[in-house]
Amino acid sequence: MRPSLVIVGAGPRGTGLLERIAANAPELYGGSGLDIHLVDPYPPGAGRIWREEQSRLLWMNSEAQDVTMFTDETVDMAGPVLEGPTLHAWASLDGRTFADRPRQGAYLRWVYERAVAALPPGIRVHHHARRALRVGGPREGRQQVWLEGRPLPLLADLVVLALGHLDAELDDEQRELAAYADAHGLVHLPPDFTADSDLSALEAGEAVLVRGFGLAFVDLMVLLTEGRGGRYEGETYHPSGREPILYVGSRRGVPYHSKIGYDWTGDRPPLPRFFGPAEIDGLLARPEGFDFRRDVWPLVEKELGFAHYHRLFTTHPERTRIAWSDFEEKYALGDGADIEALVASAVPDPADRLDLAALDHPLAGVRHTSHEELQTGLRTYIEEDLRRRHNPARSQDLAVFLGLLSVYGQLVRLGDIGSWWHGFFSYLASGPPGPRLRQMLALSRAGILQFMGADMTVTAEDGVFRAGSATVPGATVEARALVEARLPHPTVERTRDTLLRELYADGAAATSEGLLAVDPADGRILDRSGAPHPRRFALGPHTDARGSGAFTRPRTGGPAFRQNDATARAALAFLGALSCRAAA
Secondary structure, eight states, X not given: OOOEEEEEOOSHHHHHHHHHHHHHHHHHOOOSOEEEEEEOXXXXXXXXXXXXXXXXXXXXXXXXXXXXSSOOTTSOOSSOOOOOOOHHHHHTOOTTOOOBHHHHHHHHHHHHHHHHHHSOTTEEEEEEOSOEEEEEOOTTSOEEEEETTOSSOEEEXXXXXXXXXXXXXXOHHHHHHHHHHHHHTOEEEOSOOGGGSOOTTSOTTOEEEEEOOSHHHHHHHHHHTGGGTOEEETTEEEOOSOOOEEEEEOSSOSOOOOOOOSOOOSOOOOOOSSSSHHHHHHHHTOTTOOOIIIIIHHHHHHHHHHHHHHHHHHHOGGGOSXXXXXXXXXXXXXXXXXXHHHHHHHOOOGGGSOXXXXXXXXXXXXXXXXXXXXXXXXXXXXXXXXXXXTOGGGTHHHHHHHHHHHHHHHHGGGOOOOSHHHHXXXXXXSOOOHHHHXXXXXXXXXXXXXXXXXSOEEEEETTEEEEEOSSSTTOEEEESEEEEOSOOOOOTTTBSOHHHHHHHHTTBOBOTTSOBOBOTTTOEEEBTTSOEEEEEEEOSTTBTTOOOSSXXXXXXXXXXXXXXXXXXXXXXXXXXXXXXHHHO
16 A cells, blocks of 8 residues: 555645645655645635635735745755745735735645645645544554545545644633523624624624724724725725624724834844743753743843844934943843843833833723723824834834744744733734724724723623723623624634544643644654654644744744644655555
8 A cells, every 4th residue: 555644734734744745755755656635625725714715805914025835044944945936926916015815825726736746756645625523543553534524534654734723612701692692682703713704794883892903803894894895095984884883892902013014124133142042942941841921931021122122222323322232231131120220221212112011001001081082092092003113213113023033933842832922922013914004093083993992891781792991991882793803712622623622532632721732843743641643743723833823934934834844854754664664
């Protein structure tokens, strides 16, 4: 029998793995043949999230020049570099364009087709447009992958789970809200991928409470305004009359920061400086383990501060009081209060200082006396954010962004560090394009979008949903519809993916956050004793080796590329040895 590899998930992660298999096969696989089975009900390349059959009103959240599926010399990997075009080069787009998602789906389909064409003769790819239901088989023998609607399993010498973003069962709060909605004839839309949500129950002119102010909300806003026939002329929104009225709030009470609207010039900050491989090695070597807030965050904060002040001092020295060399020396030796005092004395303008706590809680202590006053205040906040994020004189913000990318690349080695960091990274580094925030302003002025403020609360009582916030004490809004504008948070126990759930029930290890535990070296799935499974691998956001979720920017080291390469090489080495034994 020919060796067989099953990859469950044919979206960007499965496609990236296939590209690395094609790159490494000439060196590592000398077998006479190999069957690769891709299992995914959605089209290979794009998968579910990036499928070409979705609204062109929905954009990518990265500029086209910042999206690539191909490695370069900055990736720390054993396999060969096979360069390829970024999205903007492939699609002949302006590099600063935020392409629509169907365009990215077409790019991913092309990458997939190119990877298949690059495979050596004898390696065949078979796509099964079905869902994988479960994986069975002995640790030292062939695995069985059972597919929906197929009486016999696929037989596999190795299985790789590249499942991508998954749906989740409702948690206790969401079940209670859903039951209340059913009992009182209300509308409750739980966390979901907005492009897949049925929004038809949200009626024209009705009040809709929206909890969540991130990227899922942006998609919701677009589909319920332009998607219903509204249009923009400059800074003015012209309603179609079919829009609901959106009352949006969240923990922070503000949208994610705008994408930065200028290019980098000059030397980049020399990163990593205070949070690199040596610091990660030290954290991993601690016999008692580590706590993120106590042990990791101070290092991250110092690294981001270094990036910020390196840029400020070297590019805008007129806004500082001492030489960079003096500041750098004292910064390196200090921590906590020492650094605060140093910054206060050396950087006179508070707007030039980096205050991560204030960034994370932008409305802390802010109180408004009326709902109308809050609307004016939030519009001012968004306008100021747009001005700053498009002003190259504030390019230390872009340096912090580069620092965040560097930190993320290091944090992957620590495994599951909890959800707070991922949310903070997205809020600061992965916000919407500037035009989306300008649309928010236009919708606010048109009365279609109403801001609720920070620490939004939602209760279900008196036959309605009722929302309030800390920003306007005592003020509430009632509505018959509630939308949870955030992505599902699946765990190995609450995921709707039966394969992953049964894998966990069968003994696979998971972290306290419910992520599948994998060997950081090559992605092999760990059991609860910590032993890696010899024939099962996993990559992506359902694992404790998850990355930021964004596509890799060119020349940034690409942790996902490194992981894909390591898994591809481990799989090919195993399958190659198996093929040799069979031939012998």
